[in-house]
Amino acid sequence: MAAIVGRTSKQALLRAKSGLVTPQANFVSFKKLSTGKKVVVAAAGAAVAGGVGLAVALNQAVIAADLELHPPKYPWSHHGMFNAFDHGSIRRGYQVYKQVCAACHSMEYLCYRNLVGVIMTEEEAKVEAEDIQVTDGPDEEGNMFQRPGKLSDKFPEPYPNSEAARAANNGALPPDLSYIVNARHGGEDYVFSLLTGYCDPPEGVNVKEGLYYNPYFPGGAIGMAQALYNEIIEYEDGTEATQSQLAKDICVFLKWAAEPEHDTRKKMGLKAIIIFSGLIAVSYYLKRHKWSVLKSKKIAFKK
Template sequence: MAALSAARYLVLRPRGGSLLPPPPGPRLRPPQASLSSLSGMSRGRKVALSALGVLAAGGAGLALALHTAVSASDLQLHPPSYAWSHNGLLASLDHSSIRRGYQVYKQVCAACHSMEYLAFRNLVGVSHTEAEVKALAEEAEVVDGPDENGEMFTRPGKLSDYFPKPYPNSEAARAANNGALPPDLSYIISARHGGEDYVFSLLTGYCDPPTGVIIREELHYNPYFPGQAITMAPPIYNEILEFEDGTPATMSQIAKDVCTFLRWAAEPEHDHRKRMGMKMLMIVGLLTPLIYYLKRHKWSVLKSRKIAYRPPK
């Protein structure tokens, strides 16, 4: 029996183990022991440990929130959501507002900002007639050439010409704006988070800096701009221009019209896309009952038949 017990010990012991018996001393408790010890705690200790865990988690969350709040690089006021007339499911752009917005761009924004992806012909049938757009294009002087002598020359603009740039190159634009490059406005609504809400808030959000915030002389405080310090001076104010249709030129009206114009410039297919969507909904609404009827008609034979099995006699 002793030899059989020794052989069984040699077979069952782990590889590389010692044949000597384990030294006397405290043994490690299995994981179930810690669970049993927690279950054996008094109710007061459990409540205390739970409260300590909640306080630790709350303190960590508060520290993270305070760290985010006092970080100067993250200070930025998010623009509110405005009720634009073209935000409806089937609402179109206000084309009278687009026309006024182009006037704002031409008289105010075009002095610094370009729209190099927009041509004069894009205005035809949207905000102006063809004759009006031709007259607008002829006011611009376009550099063309070379001619027969190999020299460049200037000519009046045509419908196929793009909007003229205010500066010949980016370096000239930086030199005229204290080192800041004015962005192109062709797709500015789609390129900025918030779209027209952000642009409207930026145009109307200039104010004095709060106490403790120091802004350099060539910069201006705007809480909606990342960093709050913007090189562009307040571009619009009340009665900065006179609209052709007699609309009062308040600051909010000017900002609203130019934002509508920029939304159309960034998404000229806006009205066409919604019109096609409405037509598709109408077609689907007509076809759905017909398809459902055909489905019931074709499957009626299979769904109403009865299969009977008659075993052979």
């Protein structure tokens, strides 16, 4: 009886050992695979590793994003496939930029000629350009001189260089506003929320001297003081200049500055939809009534 039990246990142990798979056996079996299968296995391993890395990175991004207040979505009138800019809002936004923002922020990629046909006539734009003095030259004697601005001139810069801009703003460099809407995550929603989101820091949050608390700015501490207040300027068209109205108009103006071809692009898209709709109808007719006859013919070979 003991001999039978001993033989049975040995056989079970041998079966268990034969079922074990060692790393060396895995390596040998991988070497026996064909080149194509090795490539597939390697690609699958790389894809799994990349997926794990992406999941970890996204998780870290979500954790970091929880520290910032994300701007809400606003119903901008120019959003939508067939919606154009509110040019009255663009004109008011330019007034806000000129009287409030231009003291610190430049728009070096915008010229006075860009205003023609959008918010001003050519004569109005010429008068607007002549209000500035531009350094030009040299003249026949080799000297630089000052002249009134022209339509081809760019908007004037508030500071002669970046060092002067930093010195005037406690070390912070005011960004150029030409493409600021497209350069910030959230676009107009972020800029609007930033301009209207200044408040006192919550309890336990300390803001350094010279900085201001804004929950929409990354980190919460921003070097720019609140710039927009109710009735800080008087609109030429009589619109009530509340803080939200000022922020809305400057956002629309900055969006137009970043995408001056916005309305033209949508017009071309509408024309393309109309043209391609006609071409689709013609293509369907040719496919249904012309080519169907040829495609349905049967070729028979007679002996």
